[in-house]
Amino acid sequence: ELKVEQNPLFLSMQEGKNYTIYCNYSTTSDRLYWYRQDPGKSLESLFVLLSNGAVKQEGRLMASLDTKARLSTLHITAAVHDLSATYFCAVDWDNAGNMLTFGGGTRLMVKP
Amino acid sequence: NAGVTQTPKFRVLKTGQSMTLLCAQDMNHEYMYWYRQDPGMGLRLIHYSVGEGTTAKGEVPDGYNVSRLKKQNFLLGLESAAPSQTSVYFCASSFTTSGGAIAKNIQYFGAGTRLSVL
Numbered sequence: 001e002l003k004v005e006q007n008p009l010f011l012s013m014q015e016g017k018n019y020t021i022y023c024n025y026s027t028t029s030d031r032l033y034w035y036r037q038d039p040g041k042s043l044e045s046l047f048v049l050l051s052n053g054a055v056k057q058e059g060r061l062m063a064s065l066d067t068k069a070r071l072s073t074l075h076i077t078a079a080v081h082d083l084s085a086t087y088f089c090a091v092d093w094d095n096a097g098n099m100l101t102f103g104g105g106t107r108l109m110v111k112p
Numbered sequence: 113n114a115g116v117t118q119t120p121k122f123r124v125l126k127t128g129q130s131m132t133l134l135c136a137q138d139m140n141h142e143y144m145y146w147y148r149q150d151p152g153m154g155l156r157l158i159h160y161s162v163g164e165g166t167t168a169k170g171e172v173p174d175g176y177n178v179s180r181l182k183k184q185n186f187l188l189g190l191e192s193a194a195p196s197q198t199s200v201y202f203c204a205s206s207f208t209t210s211g212g213a214i215a216k217n218i219q220y221f222g223a224g225t226r227l228s229v230l
Contacts, residue, residue: 009152045218045220100157104152
């Protein structure tokens with residue numbers, strides 16, 4: 001059974017600071033997704049990481065994938081309040097892009 | 113720009129009642145999914161469909177049934193609701209890029225249905 005664990009579960013940080021969210025998973029997969037969810041809203045795709053060593057960046061967010069370590073990171077640079085949301089990683093366990101197992105989410109709160 | 117539309121947005125049921133949640137997508141996606149999201153947890157897959165007329169069980173299918181009679185619609189049914197089914201339900205749909213590119217299969221989500229079973 002594939003398990004996906006994120007840490008921390010909750011993160012409160014000051015604007016301007018840097019931090020990293022970690023996503024560990026238990027079985028082999030070359031594909032990992034990051035999603036963002038605002039309170040009471042749906043999930044929005046942020047990044048798709050399709051191979052070992054993949055790195056994607058959008059604004060203050062950068063995601064990377066190490067399939068050998070079964071680890072993905074989401075790095076936040078110089079956080080701003082607008083980044084406050086819950087972030088989910090999801091691992092594709094059929095390697096065809098159809099079946100995702102989600103982590104429990106990291107709730108990020110950025111304080112002014 | 114409708115994307116994935118879920119109805120209803122909110123519903124309160126009594127134990128034992130039945131209901132159907134409707135998901136409609138206008139992106140001509142082949143794959144559709146139903147998830148549930150419980151407080152402090154990630155999404156868990158209930159059922160999914162890889163095309164019109166096909167359905168399959170996900171991680172937590174018990175107590176739910178689904179149908180995909182038309183490509184654009186995916187229905188989730190609760191025949192006899194239980195308090196344990198109180199949750200937020202999300203529908204999603206996806207495509208797979210083709211033409212030699214590595215399949216991305218990004219899932220696009222609806223706004224969710226908040227269901228309470230008393």
